[in-house]
Amino acid sequence: MKTLGMIGGTSWYSTVEYYSSINKKVAEEIGSQGNPPLIIHSLNIELMREQNWEKINAKYLETSQKLEEAGAEAIIICANTPHNVYDYVHDKISIPILHIADATGKRAQQLGLEKLGLLGNKPTMTGSFIANRLKNNFQIETIIPDDQFIDQAHHYVSKELTQGTFSDDALHFFKEQIEQLVQNGADGIILGCTELPILFKDHKMDVPLLATTDLHVNMAVDFILDR
Structure with a gap:
């Protein structure tokens, strides 16, 4: 198996989800007698909150270099928003960074989706690191909620979901946003926050939900198992 470096901590709930899921999925392939070689560097979430x-x-470059020096053969960033650093970091190290948008784009293509609604915190929704990569690499359009709803979405993600709180109010709010995005032409929805799939785990929608964490984990497992 190949050794994977993991940059976590933003949030640690997300990091735990990545670590647990990667180990479980690798065990499904090799059996429970073994587990994958992983090197984890967990950052303080205050770094992201400063913006x-x-x-x-x-910091992400420094951490990536340390993981490479420690023997990592690739790096996975265990959250959506920190992928903003990808363009700055990836050319300055000699190992690949597994990009979350690539995992999402490949699944969207498999499902024949062409226009995806994007939900997450404000930097994820308004940033270009997912939308541009989906457009340039997969010819997939990305749309986001109206401006008046973005701040409220950010509040639920940063003040509740990443703190381990999954309220009925948050669920109702994001369901309404999905319905609006579908009305605006989305044929699939990106759950661009590790905690959003947890919020929706017992709820079905009439549109495909692309959980970026799950897809990213699958990419990581493929790398670890060299396939």
Whole structure:
């Protein structure tokens, strides 16, 4: 198996989900007698809350270099928003970073989806790191909720979901956003926050929900098992 470096901590709930899921899925392939070689560096979530991207870029580069020096053969960033650092970091190290949008785009293509609604926190929805990669690499359009709803979505993600709180109010809010995105032409919805699939785990929607964490984990397992 190949050794995977994991950058986590933003949030640690997300990191636990990645670690657990990667181990479980690898065990399904090799049996429970073994587990994959993983190197984890967990950052302080306050780094992301400052939204100082010069500082964030520098920290993620430093961490990526340390993981490479420690023997990682690829890196996975265990959350959506920190993928903003990808363009800054990936050319400065000699091992690949497994991009969350690539995992999402491949699944969308398999399902024949062409226009995806994107839900997550404000930096994820308004940033270009998912939308541009989906457009350039997969010819998939991305749309987001109206401006008046983005701040409320960010509140639920940053103040509740990443803190382990999954309220009925949040579920109702995001269901309404999905319905609106579908009305605006989305034929699939990206759950662009590790905690959103947890919020929706017992609820079905009439549109495909692409849980970026699950798809990203599958990409990680494929890498670890060299397939």
